[in-house]
Amino acid sequence: MTHVAIIGGGPGGYEAALVARRLGADVTLVEKTGIGGSTVLTDCVPSKTLIATSDFLTEVAGAAELGVQVPREIKADMAAVNARVTSLAEAQSGDIAQRLQDVGARLLDGSARVSGPGRVEVELTAGGTETIDADAILVATGAHPRVSPDAMPDGERILTWEQLYGLTTLPEHLVVVGSGVTGAEFASAYNGLGVRVTLVSSRDRVLPGEDEDAANLIEDVFRRRGMEVLGRSRMQSVVRDGDTVTVTLTDGRTVEGSHCLLALGSIPNTEGLGLEEAGVRLDDGGFVKVDKVSRTHARGIYAAGDCTGVLMLASVAAEQGRIAMSHLLGDAVHPLDLRKMSSNIFTSPEIATVGLSQKAIQEQGMLVDVASYPLASNARAKMQGIHDGFVKLFARRGVGTVVGGVIVGPRASELVHVLSLAVSSSLTADQVAGAFTVYPSLSGSVAEAARHLHTTL
Known part of the structure; x- marks a missing residue:
């Protein structure tokens, strides 16, 4: 029987584990922050839960057009919203963990690194270590928010997207730095929650990598809904003074707000995993190089998800993990086709x-x-x-x-x-x-x- 060691319990890891068990392999999955990874606990699931509340308020705001009179102002209770966000994320994590246990996957709570061919060393959260000897290894360790030395988050007023769910009151004025997908989603969500939002975009439009007609429409909607969008404006620094956050732009302008969200991209979680020593090749950004069936350059080591930088989507991570196990275990394989x-x-x-x-x-x-x-x-x-x-x-x-x-x-x-x-x-x-x-x-x-x-x- 083939034994697969999976490092990381996000979509790339847990979907791979499910496929591997279905195809008859033994599976040991190591995760240090909670099954589901950042996708479930701090990123995709929480953000879309928050957005669901925002979307509801946006629909209510248009009720008069449908002949519905809203008797009083409706506002979000941020403490209740974020309590629901956190509760739902934890429940989703528990559901996934239960599903993995039901199919017979072994789950370890700890930090793992590749220590040799087919060998994974695990530092257990509860104390002690364990060595896993496996026929194949899947690395699915995800990524974390990029920060700048000139804009260090404090978790209270200067925040990454993983830290927003600690807020118990609505920001008076949220300055969002970065107009890619993450920045645009949160700017839209908080605008829908009734927060004054300023979006700082270094490019000439929001969502510069998306369809131009779609991006232009979204930016027009943002402006009509009262959002201030600063195009071609690059952040130089972010500093906090009491309850005020000041974002300084490279052209000398400043924007003052009560909170600042940094949406500056992601860094792969590949440092300290022993990957290069094992023959796995990383690109200049630290992302694992893989082919279309999720193989790395090291024999017997696969990789999936955000740590590969192929496309940072939960659905792509999951598909990479499924493809990896199908390839490893001899099932029909359809290489990833973006x-x-x-x-x-x-x-x-x-x-x-x-x-x-x-x-x-x-x-x-x-x-x-x-x-x-x-x-x-x-x-x-x-x-x-x-x-x-x-x-x-x-x-x-x-x-x-x-x-x-x-x-x-x-x-x-x-x-x-x-x-x-x-x-x-x-x-x-x-x-x-x-x-x-x-x-x-x-x-x-x-x-x-x-x-x-x-x-x-």
């Missing part, structure tokens, strides 16, 4: 994408037809008071195969699955358009956009 991947940004409205982006299509010189359909034209959207959003599809010219798409709107994360199926199965726009949709429904906009791509022969 051209068919779907993802979502949980701003309000959400941005869901799948397949090739418009930028990637242009860079590859691929000839495509593009169709865009505004949600404001959709009957269900009108009923629900939805004004912002669209569906955009890309189909190969002359063939009609859907190669990518973007959906901006409420619950875009739920709507995008049909496009994910279309891209992964190489369906044509006509096939997407020909599938029945409910009337009225937001999903009808996906079919309508696909109909716009129909061409007669």
